[in-house]
Amino acid sequence: MSAAVDAPPRRAAWRVPRKALPQLAALLAILLLDRAVSPQFFHVGLSGGRLFGSLIDVLNHGAPVAMLSLGMVLVIATGGIDLSVGAVMAISGALAASLADSHPLPVTLGAALAVGLVCGVWNGLLVAWLRIQPIVATLILMVAGRGVAQLITEGRIRTFSSHGLAWFGGGSVLGVPAAVVVTAAATVLTLALVRGTALGLMVEATGGNARASRLAGIDTRAMTVAVYAWSGLCAAVAGILAAADILGADANNAGLYLELDAILAVVIGGTSLLGGRFSIGLAVVGALIIQAMNTGILLSGLPAEFNLVVKALVVLAVLLAQSPRLKALGLRRPGARATGATP
Amino acid sequence: MNSRLPVIVTTIVFLLGFAGCGLHFPHFASTRVVGNLLTDNAYLGVMAVGMTFVIISGGIDLSVGAVLGFTTVFLAIAIGRLGIPPLLAFVLVLLLAGAFGAAMGALIQFLEMPPFIVTLAGMFLARGASFLLSTQSIPVGAPLYDTLNAFALHLPGGGRLTFITLLMLAVFAGGIVLLHFTRFGSYVYALGGSRASTALMGIPVARTTIRIYALSGLLAGLSGIVFSLYTSSGYSLSGVGNELDAIAAVVIGGTLLSGGVGTLFGTFVGVLIEGLIQTYITFDGTLSSWWAKIVTGALLFAFIAFQRLMSGGGFRRSRAGAAAA
Numbered sequence: 001m002s003a004a005v006d007a008p009p010r011r012a013a014w015r016v017p018r019k020a021l022p023q024l025a026a027l028l029a030i031l032l033l034d035r036a037v038s039p040q041f042f043h044v045g046l047s048g049g050r051l052f053g054s055l056i057d058v059l060n061h062g063a064p065v066a067m068l069s070l071g072m073v074l075v076i077a078t079g080g081i082d083l084s085v086g087a088v089m090a091i092s093g094a095l096a097a098s099l100a101d102s103h104p105l106p107v108t109l110g111a112a113l114a115v116g117l118v119c120g121v122w123n124g125l126l127v128a129w130l131r132i133q134p135i136v137a138t139l140i141l142m143v144a145g146r147g148v149a150q151l152i153t154e155g156r157i158r159t160f161s162s163h164g165l166a167w168f169g170g171g172s173v174l175g176v177p178a179a180v181v182v183t184a185a186a187t188v189l190t191l192a193l194v195r196g197t198a199l200g201l202m203v204e205a206t207g208g209n210a211r212a213s214r215l216a217g218i219d220t221r222a223m224t225v226a227v228y229a230w231s232g233l234c235a236a237v238a239g240i241l242a243a244a245d246i247l248g249a250d251a252n253n254a255g256l257y258l259e260l261d262a263i264l265a266v267v268i269g270g271t272s273l274l275g276g277r278f279s280i281g282l283a284v285v286g287a288l289i290i291q292a293m294n295t296g297i298l299l300s301g302l303p304a305e306f307n308l309v310v311k312a313l314v315v316l317a318v319l320l321a322q323s324p325r326l327k328a329l330g331l332r333r334p335g336a337r338a339t340g341a342t343p
Numbered sequence: 344m345n346s347r348l349p350v351i352v353t354t355i356v357f358l359l360g361f362a363g364c365g366l367h368f369p370h371f372a373s374t375r376v377v378g379n380l381l382t383d384n385a386y387l388g389v390m391a392v393g394m395t396f397v398i399i400s401g402g403i404d405l406s407v408g409a410v411l412g413f414t415t416v417f418l419a420i421a422i423g424r425l426g427i428p429p430l431l432a433f434v435l436v437l438l439l440a441g442a443f444g445a446a447m448g449a450l451i452q453f454l455e456m457p458p459f460i461v462t463l464a465g466m467f468l469a470r471g472a473s474f475l476l477s478t479q480s481i482p483v484g485a486p487l488y489d490t491l492n493a494f495a496l497h498l499p500g501g502g503r504l505t506f507i508t509l510l511m512l513a514v515f516a517g518g519i520v521l522l523h524f525t526r527f528g529s530y531v532y533a534l535g536g537s538r539a540s541t542a543l544m545g546i547p548v549a550r551t552t553i554r555i556y557a558l559s560g561l562l563a564g565l566s567g568i569v570f571s572l573y574t575s576s577g578y579s580l581s582g583v584g585n586e587l588d589a590i591a592a593v594v595i596g597g598t599l600l601s602g603g604v605g606t607l608f609g610t611f612v613g614v615l616i617e618g619l620i621q622t623y624i625t626f627d628g629t630l631s632s633w634w635a636k637i638v639t640g641a642l643l644f645a646f647i648a649f650q651r652l653m654s655g656g657g658f659r660r661s662r663a664g665a666a667a668a
Binding site: 144274 | 587
């Protein structure tokens with residue numbers, strides 16, 4: 001197994017990277033557990049031109065966190081973290097809901113996405129130009145952002161009736177819920193942008209060793225701003241999906257603590273919080289794992305409060321699995337990281 | 344080199360802000376307002392003391408708000424439903440919170456994982472545990488609560504220093520002694536400067552780390568007791584987001600989140616500034632509560648940018664910090 005570090009992965013026509021096995025196995029195990037709890041779990045029906053069933057629910061409700069994790073995984077790969085995504089969700093959702101009934105759909109969506117982009121660029125500039133630690137830089141927007149969102153909604157829950165915006169919550173493409181389609185499209189787009197070009201390599205290099213990357217000619221500042229901007233944009237999309245889902249924007253609760261879910265999804269996906277190697281696909285799988293757990297707990301009839309306790313245990317399990325100390329003991333093979341220094 | 348400057352600036356900002364409020368509202372500059380300011384933020388102050396230790400050591404503790412929530416529910420159930428004497432319940436919950444913090448510190452130390460993610464798990468666990476105990480707001484009716492809440496030192500001008508205010512001031516005083524005048528305090532600063540060098544100097548890194556998080560957990564539990572006294576009830580959702588308020592107070596108080604630099608006095612002023620913003624909004628009456636968040640965020644940014652400009656020498660270190668965070 002240690003040869004995996006030197007040898008490039010074989011390019012087969014299809015490849016399931018061996019490192020993806022734990023995550024996929026975990027997802028499968030949780031789905032089977034859900035099936036054991038609720039016999040109808042795998043049943044997918046078609047009603048009114050829309051697929052329905054618990055499995056579709058997992059995809060549909062997992063969409064916002066999956067969206068967030070698309071941006072978060074890149075930020076974490078550069079060695080950063082974006083705590084503000086939940087607040088950005090609230091801002092973009094509030095803006096979309098406020099504009100939806102008075103403006104055409106493209107304007108509404110454009111404004112919501114633009115505000116997310118601005119938030120992301122702001123974070124990126126703080127981190128890349130002012131050299132503020134990422135956790136602090138994004139904390140500013142995490143605290144202030146929810147206030148801004150409440151300013152937009154004037155403290156109320158802003159509802160809307162625009163069919164255009166509502167489509168993102170209730171619409172479907174060939175039976176597949178719109179939120180799932182949007183998230184899938186965003187995943188493909190992110191993969192194409194990052195893995196189809198050298199960008200992914202540059203992000204990994206920035207996270208692995210920023211100084212060496214700069215010397216190698218990578219504009220690490222631009223890369224840093226770009227990943228935070230992407231994270232802001234993804235959060236804006238998640239905010240639109242969340243607002244469309246409930247036909248309204250709740251500045252207090254939209255996206256509350258979802259930044260933590262997104263970080264958890266990325267960590268479950270095997271991306272180290274120390275930066276470097278990352279996997280976009282596995283981050284999305286991580287988001288699905290979290291949602292499959294949530295849905296399973298709901299279906300099992302256990303109080304929803306169990307969610308947090310179960311999540312805590314999952315974090316603990318992932319921590320144990322990723323701990324450098326345990327790896328050093330040889331209990332688990334390291335991905336391909338060699339970090340001597342502790343944070 | 345100029346590590347005192349941020350604290351001085353923070354203090355000036357607070358005094359200017361207070362003076363500005365005093366000019367704006369005729370009855371603002373009174374011992375009554377100051378007394379209330381301290382009472383309303385007593386729980387935050389107690390929590391921020393623990394957070395200061397953690398942040399100076401280069402860590403972070405996201406679990407404190409959830410521990411506060413757990414404590415209030417635990418106390419409400421222990422005292423109200425089970426009939427445990429309040430003092431015994433206080434001791435039990437402090438032991439529990441301290442052990443919880445120590446466990447997180449042990450995980451951080453022995454798994455070599457970022458404190459951020461370990462205490463995140465702790466936050467989920469503590470919040471989940473309080474949900475499991477009860478999701479309802481439970482009133483606490485105990486004679487001790489009435490006695491403690493009735494107790495107050497009267498100041499000239501109608502102001503009152505309540506029991507929880509005095510408790511907070513005592514915690515700050517104790518914290519200042521512990522941080523600035525004991526060996527443990529020096530270890531905390533050393534850890535924040537550089538973990539590796541600290542270990543090479545022969546300082547017991549593991550024991551110190553565990554004690555720091557145990558202290559933070561203990562003080563989060565104490566802030567839960569303060570909150571329980573303050574509201575005379577227990578609710579599993581109390582303290583949501585308070586970890587952010589505490590971190591903000593510490594940062595506004597001039598403590599560097601990269602560790603190694605900071606004072607408890609600064610944290611105290613940071614808590615006062617956050618309280619002042621709230622009080623201003625209450626006095627104004629037309630401003631909505633969300634302005635508090637926006638102003639806190641703006642202040643946070645101003646202070647962080649200011650520190651960045653001041654610490655010209657921190658250039659290279661911030662790079663390393665950015666890579667490791």
